[in-house]
Amino acid sequence: MRQTSTAPRNNKLKPSSNLIMNGSVRVRVIRTLLAIQNGQSLASVLDPLLNSLHDGDKGFAHALLLTTLRQWYALERLLDSLADNSIDEKEVRTTIQVGLTQLLYLQVADHAAIHETVEAAKEIEFAHATGLINAILRKVAKNPSKFRKKCDKKHSLPNWLAYQLKQDWSEQYDDLMQGLRQPAPMFLRVNTAVTSVEDYQQALVEFEVEADLVELTSGFNLPNSLDAATSKTISTKGFRLHQSTAVNALPQFAQGAASVQDMHAQLAAPLIHSALFNKLSVKNDDADVDTDTNNNEIRILDACAAPGGKLAHWLEILSSNEQSPLFHVKQDDESIPAVSKVTLTAIDNEAPRIERIYDNLQRLNLSQHDLQQAEKNIELNIVCADATTWQGAGKKKSKLVFDAILLDSPCTATGVIRRHPDISILRTEEDVEQTALLQADILHNLWPQLKVGGYLLYVTCSILKQENVEQMQDFITHYSDAVAIEFSEDCNWGIAQAIGRQCLPIDSESGDGFYYALLHKTAE
Numbered sequence: 271m272r273q274t275s276t277a278p279r280n281n282k283l284k285p286s287s288n289l290i291m292n293g294s295v296r297v298r299v300i301r302t303l304l305a306i307q308n309g310q311s312l313a314s315v316l317d318p319l320l321n322s323l324h325d326g327d328k329g330f331a332h333a334l335l336l337t338t339l340r341q342w343y344a345l346e347r348l349l350d351s352l353a354d355n356s357i358d359e360k361e362v363r364t365t366i367q368v369g370l371t372q373l374l375y376l377q378v379a380d381h382a383a384i385h386e387t388v389e390a391a392k393e394i395e396f397a398h399a400t401g402l403i404n405a406i407l408r409k410v411a412k413n414p415s416k417f418r419k420k421c422d423k424k425h426s427l428p429n430w431l432a433y434q435l436k437q438d439w440s441e442q443y444d445d446l447m448q449g450l451r452q453p454a455p456m457f458l459r460v461n462t463a464v465t466s467v468e469d470y471q472q473a474l475v476e477f478e479v480e481a482d483l484v485e486l487t488s489g490f491n492l493p494n495s496l497d498a499a500t501s502k503t504i505s506t507k508g509f510r511l512h513q514s515t516a517v518n519a520l521p522q523f524a525q526g527a528a529s530v531q532d533m534h535a536q537l538a539a540p541l542i543h544s545a546l547f548n549k550l551s552v553k554n555d556d557a558d559v560d561t562d563t564n565n566n567e568i569r570i571l572d573a574c575a576a577p578g579g580k581l582a583h584w585l586e587i588l589s590s591n592e593q594s595p596l597f598h599v600k601q602d603d604e605s606i607p608a609v610s611k612v613t614l615t616a617i618d619n620e621a622p623r624i625e626r627i628y629d630n631l632q633r634l635n636l637s638q639h640d641l642q643q644a645e646k647n648i649e650l651n652i653v654c655a656d657a658t659t660w661q662g663a664g665k666k667k668s669k670l671v672f673d674a675i676l677l678d679s680p681c682t683a684t685g686v687i688r689r690h691p692d693i694s695i696l697r698t699e700e701d702v703e704q705t706a707l708l709q710a711d712i713l714h715n716l717w718p719q720l721k722v723g724g725y726l727l728y729v730t731c732s733i734l735k736q737e738n739v740e741q742m743q744d745f746i747t748h749y750s751d752a753v754a755i756e757f758s759e760d761c762n763w764g765i766a767q768a769i770g771r772q773c774l775p776i777d778s779e780s781g782d783g784f785y786y787a788l789l790h791k792t793a794e
């Protein structure tokens with residue numbers, strides 16, 4: 271019997287704290303770190319911190335906060351080895367860790383790092399600990415390279431997570447541990463409904479934004495019955511910037527020509543789109559006949575859509591004539607019906623995050639109004655709903671509603687720790703179990719709504735097998751009509767799993783630790 275979670279896991283970020291944003295830069299960073307340890311997400315406290323500072327201090331505060339978080343557990347270990355007696359006060363530990371980050375990772379001059387950190391302790395009323403803070407930081411400042419080596423030797427993760435990753439990825443473990451504590455590169459996706467990759471590359475040169483073109487290739491080993499012409503290799507192109515850059519310094523950003531999106535996240539929309547096209551190109555005698563609509567109208571679902579990164583990408587592909595063969599297939603090819611209309615439904619259970627979908631689509635010229643103006647036959651429905659219970663059928667007689675489903679599932683986000691290093695503080699071992707149950711609940715609710723012959727792309731940004739390959743293996747043992755489609759050998763990204771592919775390694779050039787699996791629904 272399948273286990274179900276007692277309640278949908280609440281992935282909501284706590285509301286922004288009433289952080290007292292005064293005092294020196296270091297005091298503000300220490301207070302921000304304390305708020306994170308008290309359960310606030312980095313996303314909810316970063317803007318209040320940066321907005322409270324003068325422009326000249328923002329860069330230092332950002333580096334100090336993010337680096338301290340990325341090295342958090344390594345700094346904790348070092349601190350414990352340096353203190354004669356255990357230090358229990360969270361405020362004192364945090365202040366010392368902020369001092370250690372300056373000495374070991376940010377090359378702040380010893381005098382400034384020690385003096386300013388001790389002053390910060392006084393400001394936040396921990397004057398009783400200034401002797402201890404001073405002594406530890408001075409000791410480290412005498413031989414920073416020795417202590418840096420000590421810090422870098424092992425991982426910077428909570429022990430439960432490091433242990434689990436060693437179980438899951440023993441071969442890749444050492445590199446993974448280092449990759450997860452480094453900053454991530456910034457990637458751009460080009461909106462091909464507005465411009466071409468080639469033109470945008472030229473624009474980047476003109477704006478003196480240094481970037482490399484990255485091309486990811488993918489293919490599927492499709493069932494024999496499917497048309498070989500449609501199982502061709504898919505190419506996904508994006509840009510990796512040499513340096514993180516403010517979006518207003520990017521060409522035509524406000525006009526929607528590009529978006530910031532991790533390179534591996536840019537695989538989702540092309541993968542599900544090519545599977546959808548494949549479905550349409552196959553005459554499937556077993557397929558459920560859609561009695562409510564013309565056969566050439568298709569319905570697709572983005573099941574966990576906010577804030578809309580992958581949804582926007584899918585819409586860009588659908589509304590870009592070059593990339594979307596759906597609307598202009600060869601009419602003389604009887605096996606490929608031309609599509610007259612696409613209905614794309616996007617759901618998410620968090621209303622504030624749904625607001626961000628509207629903002630993103632607006633900037634990218636992909637709102638329902640924009641699509642209508644451009645005479646695209648795409649209907650967009652955005653719904654706030656719980657994917658564990660939501661039924662898309664409405665008044666339709668058949669429950670089999672969707673031709674393709676993109677399920678970018680809620681997950682522990684362990685594959686994006688380098689971008690969101692607060693995750694390693696906020697996640698617990700119990701969260702993994704709860705999240706896996708939530709993922710299973712969503713899958714079990716959505717699968718019956720997929721048409722026979724349809725495809726479901728399951729995506730996470732986790733590197734834990736329990737949420738990925740094991741989740742998929744568990745799922746297909748429950749459904750005799752679910753077939754896992756293999757990726758072909760010519761994929762130039764990720765590691766093949768028993769089902770799906772795991773995006774690894776995580777290094778200075780690569781995208782994040784996403785997982786992809788494509789499921790095909792056959793007649794039972």
Ligand SMILES: C[S@@+](CC[C@H](N)C(=O)[O-])C[C@H]1O[C@@H](n2cnc3c(N)ncnc32)[C@H](O)[C@@H]1O
Binds near residue numbers: 579623655
């Ligand atoms: C990985 S994020 C989706 C990111 C999005 N696809 C994108 O590319 O921008 C997962 C989303 O699942 C949503 N979510 C979590 N539990 C849910 C549930 N039970 N039903 C619907 N959405 C849920 C979260 O609010 C979150 O926005």
